[in-house]
Amino acid sequence: MVNFSYTIVGAGAIGGFYGSRLQRAGGKVHFLLHSDYQHVSQNGLLIESPEGNFTLPEVNAYRNVGDIPPSDVVVVALKTTNNHLLPKLLPPLIKDTSFVLVMQNGLGIEEEVAKIVGAQRVMGAMCFVCSNKIGPGHIRHLDYGTITIAEYLPNYQSVGITQRMRQLAADFESAGIEVLLSEDLLISRWQKLVWNIPYNGLSVVLDATTEQLMADREMRSLIEQIMQEVALGAQSWNRLIPESFIEKMLVYTTKMKPYRTSMKIDYDLGRPLEIEAIFSNPLKIAAKAGVNLPQIRMLYQQLKFLDAQNC
Structure with a gap:
């Protein structure tokens, strides 16, 4: 059972894969799309995986952030080269209790997101997964898939394991994703x-x-x-x-x-x-x-x- 609702910002090889797994497990998931919007809104998402291929014929696909209802969790899975778009994308997606899961590669990216939504809303996710987008709405998962989740505090202070980390982990685990909880994001x-x-x-x-x-x-x-x-x-x-x-x-x-x-x-x-x-x-x-x-x-x-x- 998936308890949180999710908005996936960047539904490519990473966001599309994990978001699809959450929806297949029964979660309420919204996908913000750009070039794939027309295809996905008409045909859904196709996931190839050694753990089993599946299709989501109907997904909540959006082109504009203003059309997406606020979710509990906003997953940022854009390439970091597009992070200049986040000041416009994130605020409309946030409600009072929302938090942002930064599912990107690199260092220092949570600080950028914290400037937009506030540090108390930010968590980091490190994905050890081999996954490629091979066509519109078509993702090929090749290997692995573990996610490491940690809370963010300014200056990357260690914060330990929180209740919302455990709740988030439970959602991903219900979708068949292995989750590791880290006390130290840095x-x-x-x-x-x-x-x-x-x-x-x-x-x-x-x-x-x-x-x-x-x-x-x-x-x-x-x-x-x-x-x-x-x-x-x-x-x-x-x-x-x-x-x-x-x-x-x-x-x-x-x-x-x-x-x-x-x-x-x-x-x-x-x-x-x-x-x-x-x-x-x-x-x-x-x-x-x-x-x-x-x-x-x-x-x-x-x-x-x-x-x-x-x-």
């Missing part, structure tokens, strides 16, 4: 970057899938070095990422089905890359603590060049 954000920074960055720079990267001894070594540098960034803010976590990410990726990362897909399609949230913000945060991350900075500079040439 460490969870850095942990997600352990995967996002090397694989997203190198997949674009080297034109490679995760399988190709992991099959090469030199690349696997480089990935591990970059992961250790991410851990150094986390350590600069007194957050410890153990070597065992890095090894776990390497093992997970080795076992993962061949995957073209979201940044590689964006690059191949000529879309802007999420460089600022995933690379620039961590570099700035580490630099404030006096820590230099040279390999991550090199990846950042390469991606900035490629992004400028590509768009």
